[in-house]
Amino acid sequence: MSILSVPRKSVSKLNVDRRYLPVLGTVVVFGLMLVIGGVRYENFLSPAVLSNLFINNAHLIVLAAGMTFVILTGGIDLSVGAVLALSSVITATMLNAGIPLSLVLPIAILSGSIIGLGMGVMIQYFEVQPFVATLAGMFLARGLCFIFAPESVPIRDEGFVALSSWGVSAGRWRLTAAVVIAVLVIAGSWWVLHRTRFGRTVYAVGGGEQSATLMGLRVARTKVVVYVISGTCAALGGILFAMFSRSGYALTGVGMELDAIAAVVIGGTLLVGGMGFILGSVVGVMVLGLIQTIITFEGTLSSWWTKIVIGGLLLIFVVLQRILTLRRN
Amino acid sequence: MTRIYKHRLFWPAIALLALLLACTIKRPDILGISVLDGHLFGAPIDILRNSSPLLLVAVGMTLVIATRGIDLSVGATVAISGAVALTFIASSANPGSAGTAVGAVIVALGLCLILGAFNGVLVANFGIQPIVATLILMTAGRGVAMLITNGQITTVNSAPFSKLASGYVLGLPVAAIIAYGVFAVVALVVRRTALGMLLEAVGINPEASRLSGVKSRTLVFTVYVLCGLLSGLAGLIFAGNTMAADANNAGLFIELDAILAVVIGGTSLAGGKFNLAGTMIGVLIITTLSLAVTVLGVSPLVTSLFKAIVVIAVTLMMSTRLRAMLGSLRERRRYQEVGA
Numbered sequence: 001m002s003i004l005s006v007p008r009k010s011v012s013k014l015n016v017d018r019r020y021l022p023v024l025g026t027v028v029v030f031g032l033m034l035v036i037g038g039v040r041y042e043n044f045l046s047p048a049v050l051s052n053l054f055i056n057n058a059h060l061i062v063l064a065a066g067m068t069f070v071i072l073t074g075g076i077d078l079s080v081g082a083v084l085a086l087s088s089v090i091t092a093t094m095l096n097a098g099i100p101l102s103l104v105l106p107i108a109i110l111s112g113s114i115i116g117l118g119m120g121v122m123i124q125y126f127e128v129q130p131f132v133a134t135l136a137g138m139f140l141a142r143g144l145c146f147i148f149a150p151e152s153v154p155i156r157d158e159g160f161v162a163l164s165s166w167g168v169s170a171g172r173w174r175l176t177a178a179v180v181i182a183v184l185v186i187a188g189s190w191w192v193l194h195r196t197r198f199g200r201t202v203y204a205v206g207g208g209e210q211s212a213t214l215m216g217l218r219v220a221r222t223k224v225v226v227y228v229i230s231g232t233c234a235a236l237g238g239i240l241f242a243m244f245s246r247s248g249y250a251l252t253g254v255g256m257e258l259d260a261i262a263a264v265v266i267g268g269t270l271l272v273g274g275m276g277f278i279l280g281s282v283v284g285v286m287v288l289g290l291i292q293t294i295i296t297f298e299g300t301l302s303s304w305w306t307k308i309v310i311g312g313l314l315l316i317f318v319v320l321q322r323i324l325t326l327r328r329n
Numbered sequence: 330m331t332r333i334y335k336h337r338l339f340w341p342a343i344a345l346l347a348l349l350l351a352c353t354i355k356r357p358d359i360l361g362i363s364v365l366d367g368h369l370f371g372a373p374i375d376i377l378r379n380s381s382p383l384l385l386v387a388v389g390m391t392l393v394i395a396t397r398g399i400d401l402s403v404g405a406t407v408a409i410s411g412a413v414a415l416t417f418i419a420s421s422a423n424p425g426s427a428g429t430a431v432g433a434v435i436v437a438l439g440l441c442l443i444l445g446a447f448n449g450v451l452v453a454n455f456g457i458q459p460i461v462a463t464l465i466l467m468t469a470g471r472g473v474a475m476l477i478t479n480g481q482i483t484t485v486n487s488a489p490f491s492k493l494a495s496g497y498v499l500g501l502p503v504a505a506i507i508a509y510g511v512f513a514v515v516a517l518v519v520r521r522t523a524l525g526m527l528l529e530a531v532g533i534n535p536e537a538s539r540l541s542g543v544k545s546r547t548l549v550f551t552v553y554v555l556c557g558l559l560s561g562l563a564g565l566i567f568a569g570n571t572m573a574a575d576a577n578n579a580g581l582f583i584e585l586d587a588i589l590a591v592v593i594g595g596t597s598l599a600g601g602k603f604n605l606a607g608t609m610i611g612v613l614i615i616t617t618l619s620l621a622v623t624v625l626g627v628s629p630l631v632t633s634l635f636k637a638i639v640v641i642a643v644t645l646m647m648s649t650r651l652r653a654m655l656g657s658l659r660e661r662r663r664y665q666e667v668g669a
Contacts (some may be wrong), residue, residue, distance in 0.1 A: 076460070078585075081584060122641070126648040129598040131399070131460075135585055136640040143634020149628050248631075271461050304475035304576075311469020318451075318461050326456075 022268030022321055023280040030283055033290045040081040047172040049293065055287040058178035059084065059240040063260040064267070064281040065189045066233025069226040071264050072193075074203045074273025075130040076112045077227065079119065079137035081256035083112045085249070086141040087238025091160075092153035092248025108282040115141055116231020122294035134227075138257070145250035152249040155242060161222045164243035178240040185233065202226060206273025207263045223234070262310060263288055266317050270325070287313070337595040340646040341610045343574060344593075344639060348617045352624045359624060368497045380616035381508030382407070382580075384564035384609065387587040389556030390514050391608045394591055396460035396549050397532045398452060403560040403587060405470020406444050406582025411565025412474040412483070413437040416576040419485045430489040438561045440541065444470075445557020447658030451552035465583070474576035478540075483574040494569030504566045510557065516605045525603075528552070532600030586615050587638075593643050593653075 037044040054061075057142045063080050070077045087108040106221050115137050119311045122133040130154050166174045188289070193199035204212040213219045242248050267284030269276025352359050352372075362371035386403045393400045414437040421429045444466060451462035496503040506513045519525035530538040539545045560580075567579050592598060593614055594607025618639065622632045645651050 016558050122645070126645055128644045128648060129592075131598055132587070132592050132640070132644055135589065136637050136644070138585075139633040139637035139640065143631045143637055146628070147634070148628035150628075257467060258464070261464065265461060265464070271458055302475070302480055304472040304480060307472030308469050308476070309466050313471065314461075314465045314468060318457055318465065319455060322455055322457050 001325055002060050003069070016205075018324070019275060022270075022317070023277055023283070025317070025320060026266055026268050026280055026283045027289065030287050030290065033287065033294065037290070037294050037297065044293075044297060051172070053176065053286060053289045053293060054179045054182070055176050056244075056284050056292075058176070058182040058236040059244065060256070060259060060263065060285050060288070061282055062185050062233050062237040063256065064263045064285050065278060066230035066237075067257075068135050068267075068269055068276060068278050068281045069193070069202060070130075071180045071206075071261075071269050071271055072202050072231045072273055072276055073175070073223055074209070074271075075123065075223070075226065075328060076134065076136040076261070077119070077137075077230045077234075078131065078257050079115065080230060080237070081143055081253035081258075081259055082138040082141035082145070082255060083115055083216040083231055083234035084241055084253040086115075086145050086148075086236040087235035087250065088242040088245075088252060089113055089145045089148045089153065089248040089250055091239055091242045092155050093149050095155055095157040095160055096153060101157060101163075107233060107237060108239055112231040112233075112235025113228050114231070116228040116234075117224065119231070120227035123227065124220050124223045137231075142250070143214050144160070149248065149250060152247050154247045160243070161246065164246060176243075181236070181240060185236065186278060186282055192232070193278055197224070198222065203274055206275070208269050208274070232259040258289060262314055266313060268321070270321065337604065337647070338607050338610060340643055341593050341595065341607060341614065342507065345610055345614045348614065348621050351634045352617075352621050355624055364500070366529060367500060369500045370413075375504065376613065376616050377505040377509070378502040378621060378638040380612050381502075381581065382566045383586055383590065383615065384508045384512055384612045385559045385563040385566070386556075386580075386583055387494055387590040387608050388512055388605065388610050389552070389559035390584075390587045391458070391591050391594075391596055391603050391605055392515075392519070392528060392552040393556050394588075394596055394598060395528045395532045395600060395603035396545075396644060397535065398549065398552070399463065399588065400442070400553065401460065401463040401503055401584050402448060402466035402470055403556065404580040404582065405467050405582045406441055406557055406560035407564035407567060408471055408474040408576050409477065410437045410441050410561040411568030411579045412477040412574040412576050413440050414486050414565055415483045415568050415572070416477055416488050418490060419483050424485055424487050424493065425489075426456075430487055431545040433487075433490060434493075434565060437565060438485065438558060441557045441561025441564070442554060443557075445554040445560075446550070448557065449553035452553060453546045453550040468649055470577060474574075474579075478574050478576050482574075482576075485572060487572070491569050491572055494566050504569075507562065507566070511562070512605070519605065529601050529603065532603075541634075589640060590617055593599070593640070595647065604634070 034045065043049065063084065067077055067080060090108045090111055091104055094107065095101065119133045119137045122128045123130050163177055167174055193202060201217045201219070203214065204215065204217055205219055205222055209219060241252060244253070263309060264276070264281045264285035265284070266272060266287055267276070267280030267282070288310060292306055295303065295306050337402055349360065359372045362369055364370070386407070390403065392398060412432040417436050418424050419428055421432070423429055440622055448463050448466060451457045451465070452459050492503060494504050498506060519528070527538070527543050527548060530543055531548055535545050539642040552610070563583070564580060568574055590611030591608050593611035594604055596603040596607060618636060619632060622635060627635060
């Protein structure tokens, strides 16, 4: 007994909990990028640029929040980009048909929840692998988009335009409705993951499904609900994207699921599940956004460098995470 | 009869036949093959030719999935392969010569071999989860392809190179001969030697197979290299078809189609037992689906909806749970009949 109770040595001398190391790594990279950008370019660290970082990526933050739930249980959701498009198209077509805003927004969000529920049921009760089930969800949502509107639909509804142009400015800092919603989603997700029984079950399922079942946790329900959450977040992201672009288009968000997954991975969440933090995913999105910003500022670099840099960062993070988990064992 | 019903390929085969039947009802002459200029023509030949790149990728994917892996980077590899080959031809002194075409093929395939080895090292040597390891190349790959073509759509004229996709030998399309030939060779090697069994052993239990002397690391590394190589070949056929290297759109979503084909064919993403014949049926279903969409007059925009329905139907029919539910339903009905 005495041997067991000897406190284990911490990996780092700073006495940081090992669980935080990947997230800390992300924060360090984010800080470094800010410093490098600030040194290299004038006006890089200006309020306008930093505000835009949030404004341009509000929808991606919401997507990444939902994706974090799914990945924490050890699953994956490929449908989020298509669901985002579907919700933006539904919003645009229904508003143009004269349906009131108070009815349109709930319907659009519900569309995502329903698709999420369907995928969750396929995965949990019919034992279809998450990859395949959410792939089917992706095709389904994309196909439905084209049924609603094959072409881009501009939004002219006054209420919606007012909502999307609402903002608070303090000096050159700016906050839009979309950013406020994204922050609320993050706060809500944090609360659910760390302060509720459901949140603990999410971590438990990702840590070991069998042990979670044996502990009497509601594994089946949790595994379905995370996909509902992800679908709902994706649909909400669609509304934010519609606010950003003032239109709904069936081809928006192609490949956006990859951005969301990359943000979550860069944010330090392990894809095997059970380990990661919602705030890490937010920093992950910020890192992706900052890469884009730096490449814009550089001016001479072509847009494809974004992809290469993101790939390179992913490589570094993934290898580092691997080394960390190796040390743990 | 029940044995046929329970065979793993029963539902996929039914799905394929149903698609073909739907096409024949709409256009009765669709399955006819005619001979023109010594070449075979007709919808079945088109299906064979159009399915070749997907089949190549899906064969590699099947072996990767058998080892419990997945390769998301195949689409990016397709793009890189086409970009390299056409850029090589465009920058050579004599674009039209056969030597240049052969050189382009060798350079492109060599690079794809390295890309596959990159994935293989990450998965087999670093022990990184396959889905993350290949996500890296999937993200960066298209950027690399753009870098090679300098963001332009490189178009070239090289008769020998375009033969790869649109040529005919013995009346059959060259692309189909390559793809189905590769399929046959891989199927033979895997099933006539112990290789297939070893791959399945690695997929079912990597640790146990390593302890029993299977060189699982080498095997896993090799399947990723092979998958990269086959994707490169698929990329060459794509490039030969259009003679334009489009880094953004070449092989877009082919990874999803390939994984779908493998799953429809009855190979589980959880690894282990794999079924190459099933993969071929899966590939044919997906290719026939696009033909069916045009024949049936469905708007091509809703192809993905159509695809979703087929995927959901096939995966649900293969799910043991649903089968058990249907089985108990039938049982109950029989009792009721006996009781009445």
